Amino acid sequence: MFSKKIIVWYLRNKRDLPRRNTRNPYKIWLSEIILQQTRVEQGLPYYLKFVENFPTVEDLANAHEDYVMKLWQGLGYYSRARNLQHAAQTIVNEHQGKFPKDFESIKKLKGVGEYTASAIASFAYDLPYPVLDGNVYRIISRIFGIYEAIDSNEGKKIFMKQLNELMDRSDAANFNQAIMEFGAIQCVPKNPNCNVCIFKDTCHAFLQNKIEQLPFKEKKIVKKDRTFHFMIFTDGKKFIVQKRNEKDIWQGMYEFPSSEKRLRDNKNIVHQTELQKHLLTHQNIYYDFTLIYQKKLEKENQQLLVNYEEILKLAFPKIMHDYITKKLNLYLPQTLKKNNGRSK
Ligand code: SF4
Secondary structure, X not given: OHHHHHHHHHHHHOOOOHHHHOOOHHXXXXXXXXXXXXXXXXXXHHHHHHHHHOOOHHHHHHXXXXXXXXXXXXXXXXXXXXXXXXXXXXXXXXXXXXXXXXXXXXXXXXXXXHHHHHHHHHHHHOOOOOOOOXXXXXXXXXXXXXXXXXXXHHHHHHHHHHHHHHOOHHHHHHHHHXXXXXXXXXXXXXXXXXXXXXXXXOOHHHHOOOOOOOOOOOOOOOOEEEEEEEEEEEOOOEXXXXXXXXXXXXXXXXXXXXXXXXXXXXXXXXXXXXXXXXXXXXXXXXXXXXXXXXXXXXXXXOOEEEEXXXXXXXXXXXXXXXXXXXXXXXXXXXXXXXXXXOOO
16 A cells, blocks of 8 residues: 555655654744755754744744844745745734644645645644645656646646545655655655665556656746846945845845946946856846945935945845855955944
């Protein structure tokens, strides 16, 4: 029987992940959101930081937005951090600070979709909701030879039906953990080690040599190209920064102002980088930085003047944070750097 087989495999092979040692729905939710689209090794330190800084849902709900973004810095997909805080506020305001216990209320929280709601409902309360994420699509399509597109509505229904039939309803938490773990460490996207797999005698993809073809996807992601020429204006002590408030990538984070054109032949240019490329899921970002000296800084209304130490406390997208910590510090006169933060 599929569910028994995979649960036995799981109990022998599972990694020690924090969400496995808790039934606390708040911590399970944090870990699920943080680990979405993120490797465990990368996400784990963030999970620990969040639990330490916000031990309860009230702590997260009441935190300053900038502080939440700062802790999230470097993890990407920043809307997850904003949604996390929004959902924490909903739990405090509408559920008296108690994490909801039924599937529908969990699913209504901002940033929580079908998959995350199922994970929380099963891991925290043992409710029989199966998790259907990329890993699970892959396993089911390969083992059972399902060629329906996983990104089509019809495909979703077929996979969900199959998963519901496979699920052990009396052991929902272990079943879900097992199938996710199996996708994460055994039936991996590229070159799975089928020779040691418990399903190798019946797996369609292995027996028919179709591992590369499954799971099948209909649409290709069309990526948009965008270019940002970031301009870092400084008088040697302070810098102009601004918050990204529009509904766009990096919303809620800080940035340097940018211009349409790369600044050239200006005697006030202190440092300029080459155009570099940064890949996001739906966008290719081309960017460069120009550090410009201005004797008297002129900022616009919504912009801020901050010194280097203050910059380090704000949340910047990774590409900017790297420039700030690896390059910008080199162009600050050492004396000013020492005095920054202590100035009145
Ligand atoms: S035999 Fe290979 S393709 Fe099939 S489930 Fe196992 S690891 Fe995945």
